[in-house]
């Protein structure tokens with residue numbers, strides 16, 4: 333019963349003022365393939381190991397995530413035009429009985445950056461997973477070099493510092509929805 337409810341909700345789009353989160357469907361593959369030819373984007377999103385050379389590689393990836401219960405990937409569209417601008421990926425894991433979702437967001441179209449898409453997409457996705465999958469903890473692992481993403485999660489979404497890895501040159505940031513200082517950062 334509970335699983336059916338989750339499934340139903342994920343058939344629907346999550347609609348915000350600027351951004352719509354929609355399921356990654358076959359019609360998105362071609363543009364996604366173009367995005368994944370950009371080595372900087374692959375590096376910034378930690379996707380270096382993903383095979384993305386051909387359209388078929390991306391089609392395999394799309395089929396794989398659709399069938400992965402722990403990987404929630406949405407394509408981000410502009411609310412007004414429904415143009416694809418990026419994607420958001422949440423990977424659910426469990427440690428010591430606590431479930432957490434690691435967030436990776438990408439606004440691939442450079443002309444769409446700094447317009448609030450990422451911030452709204454992260455908030456929509458967190459609220460959705462909190463309601464449907466009862467997840468209270470969200471995590472972002474951000475490279476030391478990724479200033480934009482650090483500002484997004486730390487300054488505009490209220491994530492707190494958890495730890496730094498010298499080996500990977502990255503920091504882990506977290507957000508507990510039930511923490512005492514309130515809900516997600518206001519608009």
Ligand SMILES: CC(C)(COP(=O)(O)OP(=O)(O)OC[C@H]1O[C@@H](n2cnc3c(N)ncnc32)[C@H](O)[C@@H]1OP(=O)(O)O)[C@@H](O)C(=O)NCCC(=O)NCCS
Pocket residue numbers: 373376377435436437438439440444445446447448449450451452472473474478479480481483484485487488
């Ligand atoms: C990081 C990224 C997702 C931000 O997307 P975006 O839609 O441009 O971000 P938003 O417009 O929602 O910006 C929200 C806040 O993030 C911060 N930010 C975003 N881009 C920034 C930049 N270039 N420099 C400094 N701060 C930046 C700002 O605090 C901004 O708030 P403000 O515009 O009110 O100052 C985008 O630059 C991107 O896709 N980069 C490549 C992939 C990547 O690094 N993903 C993160 C993996 S976790």
